[in-house]
Amino acid sequence: MIRLVFRHLGAEIKGLLRVPGFLIPTLVFPSMFFLLFAAPYLKTPEAANQTTAGFMTFAFFTVVFFQFGVGLAQERENPWSTYVRTLPLAPWVRPLAFLGAGLCFALAAAGVVAVVAALATPIAPERASVPGLLAALVLGAVPHGLFGIALANRTSAKAALPIANLVYLLLAFLGGLWMPPEVLPDWARTISP
Amino acid sequence: MGILSGLLHPDRGEARLFGEDPHDWRARLRLGVTPQASGFPPTLRVVEILELVRAHYPNPAPVAALLERFGLLPLARRYAERLSEGEKRRLALALAFAGNPALAILDEPTAGLDVESRRRLWEEIAAFCKEDKSVLLTTHHLEEAERLADRVAILHRGRLLAVGTVAEIKARIGLKRVAFRARQLPELPGVARAERSGDRHTLYTADADRLVRALVEAGVAFYELEVQPLPLEEAFLLLTREESA
Numbered sequence: 406m407i408r409l410v411f412r413h414l415g416a417e418i419k420g421l422l423r424v425p426g427f428l429i430p431t432l433v434f435p436s437m438f439f440l441l442f443a444a445p446y447l448k449t450p451e452a453a454n455q456t457t458a459g460f461m462t463f464a465f466f467t468v469v470f471f472q473f474g475v476g477l478a479q480e481r482e483n484p485w486s487t488y489v490r491t492l493p494l495a496p497w498v499r500p501l502a503f504l505g506a507g508l509c510f511a512l513a514a515a516g517v518v519a520v521v522a523a524l525a526t527p528i529a530p531e532r533a534s535v536p537g538l539l540a541a542l543v544l545g546a547v548p549h550g551l552f553g554i555a556l557a558n559r560t561s562a563k564a565a566l567p568i569a570n571l572v573y574l575l576l577a578f579l580g581g582l583w584m585p586p587e588v589l590p591d592w593a594r595t596i597s598p
Numbered sequence: 599m600g601i602l603s604g605l606l607h608p609d610r611g612e613a614r615l616f617g618e619d620p621h622d623w624r625a626r627l628r629l630g631v632t633p634q635a636s637g638f639p640p641t642l643r644v645v646e647i648l649e650l651v652r653a654h655y656p657n658p659a660p661v662a663a664l665l666e667r668f669g670l671l672p673l674a675r676r677y678a679e680r681l682s683e684g685e686k687r688r689l690a691l692a693l694a695f696a697g698n699p700a701l702a703i704l705d706e707p708t709a710g711l712d713v714e715s716r717r718r719l720w721e722e723i724a725a726f727c728k729e730d731k732s733v734l735l736t737t738h739h740l741e742e743a744e745r746l747a748d749r750v751a752i753l754h755r756g757r758l759l760a761v762g763t764v765a766e767i768k769a770r771i772g773l774k775r776v777a778f779r780a781r782q783l784p785e786l787p788g789v790a791r792a793e794r795s796g797d798r799h800t801l802y803t804a805d806a807d808r809l810v811r812a813l814v815e816a817g818v819a820f821y822e823l824e825v826q827p828l829p830l831e832e833a834f835l836l837l838t839r840e841e842s843a
Contacts, residue, residue: 408653409653409654412650412653413650416639416642416646416650419641419642419646420639420640420641420642421641423641423677424641483637484633484634484636484637485633485637485638485639487605487633487634487637488631488633488634488637488693490604490605491603491604491605491626491629491631491633492623492626492631492651492654493623493624493625493626493627493629493654493655493697494623494654495623496623
């Protein structure tokens, strides 16, 4: 059964890698935002560290949120997933593969941000903080995943994408992932963490 | 079909697949199902989809043989989204047989197939059944059922109208139409359905000879007698109409 999880994971990743419309927004957009809006203003290693971590978080959560919100909504309406349920496989195999594929792309998206930051900013990561960041990414992804599932259960596949965009960009802004909460407008600062 | 392939729960009663609950994946190890042809992962290749499905079975059919049997050899490297409707249908059928199942469930297998592919599928099904394996298929074509099936079940509006061998079904719906004019009719044998307008009677029966003999023996003064065979399709319609009336 574990072998089948990897089979489905592999098929999912292979299929998505061939869709530029998925790959580019996922892997390129967060780094592009970072390069355009953040990198030029990061003069000190401390600022670079903090903002890079913020954008990595943004990239990671984006993939998780969209994979669950939009991906699941599409998956539910997809005749292929109905067919897969008739195959002899335990019911948890496909959700696990789905989750795995989401994590792989989320890590890749965060990785691209890290690489861009290393090239374009005076970032000076402390080795000891890396595991902590990764743990925060994965743990923080849980509510985003659940949030995505909630969205997927309430919307059709077509509506899920625009709604997810709207909700997500607003949340990222309010959460201070792009700009530190201190520089946000007053009304936003009161609800930002 | 949905219940047998583990997708739905029955409203009432119980379904068993090889004696087990179809919702248990182990029961489905010997089952093959056709997917809806519209839904393949668009960016996977034909051969990748076949490999993925084969991986679920302990003793799957070889890929090369599957490609050959369903006319997919020249399409093996093609993305699913680039397949024509007929090609998708053939891939869907290949998937039902990919795991070397003991039972293949095919939903309208020849819908959307060209004549040659349909012939090949019929041969494929016949060969499959010779190996002591079973196919459960749905069709709207009585001709197809007659050609392929050992047992036929006729469903109409969710109710089972008739089950039996092809010969039994044909005996049931292989009706003749006996029309004539007469004033009064006695009780007559083997009449499946009777219509009357004025003194014009139309009777449907499986055994027209016996009916006419009975008319003569009863001394009915009938005239303008006509006996016509009823095509299967029409007989089938008659059965279903009777049921819903």
